[in-house]
Structures are given as structure tokens and as C-alpha cells.
Amino acid sequence: xxxxxxxELNLFYGKFQALHNINLPILKNEITAFIGPSGCGxxxxxxxxxxxxxxxxxxxxxxxxxMDDENIYAKECNINLLRKRVGMVFQxxxxxxxxxxxxxxxxxxxxxxxxKQIVDELVEKSLRKAAIWEEVKDDLKKNALSLxxxxxxxxxxxxxxxxxxxxxxxDEPTSALDPISTAKIEELVIGLKKDYTLxxxxxxxxxxxxxxxxxxxxxxxxxxxxxxxxxxxxxxxKQETEDYISGxxx
Amino acid sequence: xxxKKIDKIAVxxxxxxxxxxxxxxxxxxxxxxxxxxxxxxxxxxxxxxxSFQTGGGIVIQLFNSFYLLxxxxxxxxPLSLGAAIYLSEYAxxxxxxxxxxxxxxxxxxxxxxxxxxxxxxxxxxxxxxxFSILSGAMxxxxxxxxxxxxxxxxxxxxxxxxxxxAGLALGLSRWETVNLVILxxxxxxxxxxxxxAAGRIFGEAAALIYTAGQSAPALDFTNWNPLxxxxxxxxxxxx
Ligand SMILES: Nc1ncnc2c1ncn2[C@@H]1O[C@H](COP(=O)(O)OP(=O)(O)OP(=O)(O)O)[C@@H](O)[C@H]1O
Ligand SMILES: [Mg+2]
Numbered sequence: 001x002x003x004x005x006x007x008e009l010n011l012f013y014g015k016f017q018a019l020h021n022i023n024l025p026i027l028k029n030e031i032t033a034f035i036g037p038s039g040c041g042x043x044x045x046x047x048x049x050x051x052x053x054x055x056x057x058x059x060x061x062x063x064x065x066x067m068d069d070e071n072i073y074a075k076e077c078n079i080n081l082l083r084k085r086v087g088m089v090f091q092x093x094x095x096x097x098x099x100x101x102x103x104x105x106x107x108x109x110x111x112x113x114x115x116k117q118i119v120d121e122l123v124e125k126s127l128r129k130a131a132i133w134e135e136v137k138d139d140l141k142k143n144a145l146s147l148x149x150x151x152x153x154x155x156x157x158x159x160x161x162x163x164x165x166x167x168x169x170x171d172e173p174t175s176a177l178d179p180i181s182t183a184k185i186e187e188l189v190i191g192l193k194k195d196y197t198l199x200x201x202x203x204x205x206x207x208x209x210x211x212x213x214x215x216x217x218x219x220x221x222x223x224x225x226x227x228x229x230x231x232x233x234x235x236x237x238k239q240e241t242e243d244y245i246s247g248x249x250x
Numbered sequence: 251x252x253x254k255k256i257d258k259i260a261v262x263x264x265x266x267x268x269x270x271x272x273x274x275x276x277x278x279x280x281x282x283x284x285x286x287x288x289x290x291x292x293x294x295x296x297x298x299x300x301s302f303q304t305g306g307g308i309v310i311q312l313f314n315s316f317y318l319l320x321x322x323x324x325x326x327x328p329l330s331l332g333a334a335i336y337l338s339e340y341a342x343x344x345x346x347x348x349x350x351x352x353x354x355x356x357x358x359x360x361x362x363x364x365x366x367x368x369x370x371x372x373x374x375x376x377x378x379x380x381f382s383i384l385s386g387a388m389x390x391x392x393x394x395x396x397x398x399x400x401x402x403x404x405x406x407x408x409x410x411x412x413x414x415x416a417g418l419a420l421g422l423s424r425w426e427t428v429n430l431v432i433l434x435x436x437x438x439x440x441x442x443x444x445x446x447a448a449g450r451i452f453g454e455a456a457a458l459i460y461t462a463g464q465s466a467p468a469l470d471f472t473n474w475n476p477l478x479x480x481x482x483x484x485x486x487x488x489x
Contacts, residue, residue: 050419057342078316084421094412097435110430156416163420 003028003167003197004049011044011064013056018044020222022063025045027168027233031189031198033208033229036218037244042201045218046169049199050077055248067167084111087160089173093152095159100127100136103144103155107163116230127185130158130187150181157188161196168192170200174207186211205245209233217241254449258487277328284453298468312467314383314489315452321387321485322451326394327444333395334402340430358396365393374461381488385461390451405433405439463488 004026004103011019016040025050026032035040051072053059063151065072072082076087084107095103106122113119121142127133132154136142144155153173160168162247170189174182192198208215217240218225224243225232236242293307299305333354341347364422369389379385409432417427469482476483 052415052419055415055418057315080423082421083419088415088419090415090419092412092414094410094416096413096416096431107422108432110420110422110426158415159420 001028001068003067005064005066006045006049007047007066009061009065011048011053012058012060013059017126018221020220021166022223022224023228024198024216027199028114028197029193029195030213031193031200031211033212033215034199034201034218035203035205035208035215035244036204036224040218041173041221042218044221045198046088046171046201049167050083050088052083052088054079060206061062067139072090081177084163084169085165086169087148087163087165089153089156089160089168090172091150091175093176095147095152095155097145099141100144100147100155101140103159107234108158111163126158126162127155129161129192130154132158132214137148150177150184153177153185154188156186158223161192165196167236170198172201172203173205182207194242205233205247210227217244219244267488290322309471313469314462317482318386318458318489319448319451320388321383322390322394323448325387326329326391326398326447329391329396330395330402331440332404333399335428335433337399338403338406339424339432353451354399358400359390360393362379362393362454362457365389366460368392370456370460379486381461381463382486383462383489384485386458386489387485388458389461390454393454394447395458397450398443401441401443401446404435405443408439409435458489 001024006022006026008022009019010017010023022045034046036042047053047183048061049065049072053061061073067082067085070077071215096106098106101123105119106127108119108122110237112124124133124137127136132151136147137152144152147155154177157168157173174185177185186207188202189198202206202211212229214226215229217224217232217233217236217238219240225236225238227237232241233245236245295307295312296309297307299308337351339348341350359451366389369385369392373379373385373388374381379388413431413435414427417431418424422430465488467487468478470480471482472480474483475481476485478484479487481487
């Protein structure tokens with residue numbers, strides 16, 4: 001079943017067209033990977049799924065992005081609610097400069113959960129889901145910035161999960177991390193599939209093939225090929241896809 | 251001469267220059283302390299000054315300085331904070347905001363005598379506030395606003411974009427993100443800016459001569475009715 005459906009999406013930064021007529025389903029409880037060379041529009045597309053592109057001056061969009069059955073670019077769409085439903089993890093870990101506990105509790109508290117016990121439970125649950133509870137449970141008061149990069153990234157994942165999203169977007173979440181932290185995050189992302197719908201941008205072909213169910217290959221703002229990950233990596237239909245995954249360009 | 255030798259000479263020269271400056275500052279400070287410290291006593295700090303005779307203290311001057319400082323900060327902090335938040339978080343980059351920035355820049359380089367004369371014409375005469383603490387505080391606010399706005403804006407801008415994205419991506423509104431994420435993170439910088447501003451205000455004299463007046467009435471430190479002329483709290487009295 002399709003959780004998010006992208007239809008005839010065109011996106012311009014000023015006069016420059018960054019996305020050309022994108023049509024793509026993102027299936028529920030699956031991991032969809034975006035791959036493609038630098039500058040081909042992967043981040044642009046992932047950011048248009050939670051309307052982070054609204055922050056960019058001069059960015060205009062036509063077409064539709066439907067979440068369940070609601071067009072998120074409709075006028076009546078509540079952007080803050082949308083971003084609560086569609087969480088995001090960034091390339092650089094960006095925890096708030098405060099304690100681990102407060103980092104996680106921040107979203108739920110601002111969204112109106114005041115009961116300390118409920119917040120406590122939420123913090124523990126989110127940290128467990130992000131596979132970092134065991135490492136930090138004795139030290140929740142510690143400043144999140146004093147953690148390692150890999151730990152910080154998992155804190156950010158926990159922070160995103162704490163507001164109870166339905167979709168989780170990850171833009172190169174492991175590109176700043178060492179192999180061990182990367183492996184941990186990959187494992188945890190696979191585990192999240194049963195509760196969430198995930199989209200991940202990655203430059204790491206092995207990563208895409210290890211963890212994703214579907215893969216979309218981008219080139220110059222267009223989707224060249226979209227299929228089951230296994231097929232894309234073993235038997236791509238397009239020459240460009242084959243060239244890219246076999247490392248001949250990009 | 252080889253590079254090593256030139257390097258040594260240059261370093262020696264720089265040490266000498268630094269030494270001269272330190273020496274001058276140090277001897278000034280030493281002189282002030284040497285002459286001043288024996289004169290400072292609790293009594294000096296807590297009694298009013300006397301006219302036409304030697305002796306007396308500086309309690310009124312001291313009180314007025316602090317009072318002006320507090321009033322000025324009370325008026326200018328919310329204004330600067332608001333302007334800085336607007337400029338760094340909301341303002342689009344266009345001709346208007348560029349213009350506003352230029353104006354702030356120009357204002358911040360006004361000599362304080364000019365600010366004082368402006369305050370005299372506008373607050374003291376035009377608005378009829380007379381020589382008063384209030385006129386003084388408003389002139390100091392004018393003097394203080396541009397730089398305070400600049401320093402607060404700079405400390406807000408120093409917070410990386412990723413923090414804003416993090417807040418927004420959690421579904422916080424723009425205002426919640428500014429208020430709950432950016433401001434707390436920028437607080438140390440903002441406080442530093444305020445302390446520096448306070449220092450400037452405390453040491454400011456020229457702008458006050460024309461606005462707060464040059465002589466304070468006899469103050470009665472037991473009279474806390476802000477409307478009475480001899481009350482230290484009265485903002486309409488001269489200082
Ligand atoms: N804020 C912006 N303003 C103008 N152009 C932009 C902006 N952001 C991205 N672009 C342009 O849009 C195109 C797509 O950029 P995007 O960041 O989506 O690429 P990407 O696929 O994520 O690349 P990378 O793998 O390097 O992250 C690029 O040509 C880029 O120069
Ligand atoms: Mg990118």
C-alpha cells in the first residue's frame with residue numbers, strides 16, 4: 001500500500017528546475033532508497049516530502065504529494081502537523097545543545113504532553129527504538145553534544161521518533177559516521193520498518209542494497225528507474241542505472 | 251641576515267610595543283588606585299555630596315548611574331531583541347532590510363554628543379520631559395540600540411541552520427523554533443552582548459549632560475514614592 005504518492009512533481013529553485021515530472025509511490029512499512037550522483041535532486045525530493053523546501057527562498061513547486069489521501073501542498077494543509085507526521089534525520093547529526101533527556105522530550109513537550117511520567121516513558125521508548133538506550137540510560141542528564149557522532153545521530157533518530165511520526169526521512173544519515181556506527185544505524189533502520197515508512201538517501205550502494213526494499217535511481221532531476229532494490233542491483237533495465245551502480249560514473 | 255634573525259628582531263620589536271602599552275596602562279591604573287583607594291570608605295560611598303565645602307560622598311551619583319543603567323537596559327533590551335529576531339530569523343533579504351541594516355550601522359557610529367543633543371531637542375524640549383532620568387535613559391537607549399541589536403543579531407546568526415531545521419522538522423512552528431531552540435542556544439552570546447552594552451552605558455557621560463542634567467536634587471533614600479521629587483525612584487527628576 002502506498003503511504004506517500006508523488007505525482008507529476010516539478011520543482012524550481014528560482015529559474016533552475018531541480019526536479020522534472022517526478023512520479024513515485026512510497027510504500028507503507030517499507031524502506032525506499034534514493035540513489036544517484038551528487039546534485040541530481042535526491043535531497044530536494046526528500047525535503048519536499050515534509051515541505052522543508054518552504055524554507056528556501058524562490059523555491060516553487062507544481063504537482064502533488066499525497067500522504068494517505070491528503071495533498072500536502074494543498075492550502076489547508078497544516079505544515080507543522082505535517083512535519084510532526086513526517087520526521088526527518090539529517091546528514092550531520094544536529095542534537096540540541098541540551099541534555100539527552102531534554103533532546104528527546106522536547107518535541108512531545110512542545111506538542112503538549114506535560115505529564116512527567118508519560119514523557120519519561122516516551123523518552124525511554126524512543127531511545128530504545130533508536131538502539132541507544134543501553135548506552136545512555138545511566139546518563140540521561142549528560143549534554144547530547146558530548147556524545148560521539150554515531151551516538152548523536154541515534155539521539156536525533158530517537159528525537160524524531162518521539163513525536164510519533166508515520167514517515168521517517170533520512171538524508172544520508174550515515175555519511176558522517178564510522179563503519180561500526182553505520183552498521184548500528186542500518187540495523188536499527190531495518191527494525192523500524194514494521195512501525196514506520198522510511199525513505200533514505202544514500203551514496204553508499206551497499207547500504208542501499210542491504211537495507212532498502214525499493215530503490216529509485218535519479219539523474220539530473222529525473223527518476224531514471226524505480227523498482228525493487230534486488231532488481232535494480234541485479235538486473236537494471238536502463239543502461240544509466242547499470243553504469244551508476246557498477247561505478248562507471250557518479 | 252637570515253630569516254631566523256629577522257624573526258627574532260620582529261618578535262623583540264612586538265614585545266617592546268606591547269610592553270610600552272602595558273606599562274602606560276599599568277601606571278595609569280596604579281596612579282588611580284594609589285591616589286584613590288585611601289579615599290574610598292563606606293562613608294564616601296553612602297553619603298550625598300556637599301556643595302561649597304570639601305568632603306561628602308557620591309551616593310547619589312552612584313545610585314543615579316545604576317538607576318539609569320537599569321532603566322536603559324529595561325527599555326533597550328526588548329526593543330533590540332525584537333529587532334534582532336526579526337532581522338536574523340524573519341527578514342527576507344531585500345532592499346528594505348538592507349536599508350534597515352544600513353541605518354542601524356549608521357546609528358551605531360553616531361558620536362554620543364550628537365545623541366545627547368538629539369535627546370535634548372526631542373525628549374527634553376519637544377516632549378517636555380525636562381532634564382530627567384527618563385530623558386537620559388531614552389537618549390542612552392538610542393545610543394545603545396544599534397550595537398545591542400547588532401550583537402544580538404550576530405549571536406542568533408551564529409546558531410547553525412541545522413538547529414533551525416531540527417526544530418522545524420519536529421513540527422515546531424517558526425515561532426516555537428526561534429523561542430525554544432534558537433534563543434536558548436544563543437543566550438550566552440546575548441548575555442555577553444548585554445554586559446558589554448551595560449559597560450558602555452555605565453561609562454557614558456556626553457549624552458547625559460544634555461538630557462539628564464548635571465545636578466541631582468537632594469534625594470531622600472527613605473522616600474520610595476516614585477512621584478515625589480526627592481524620591482530616588484522618580485524618573486522625572488534630573489540626575
Ligand atoms: N537552496 C537551493 N537553491 C538553489 N539551488 C539549489 C538549492 N538546493 C539545491 N539546489 C540545486 O538543486 C540541485 C539538486 O540538489 P540536491 O541537493 O537535491 O542534490 P542531491 O542529489 O541531494 O546531491 P548530494 O548527493 O550532493 O546531496 C543541484 O543542482 C543544486 O545545485
Ligand atoms: Mg543531498
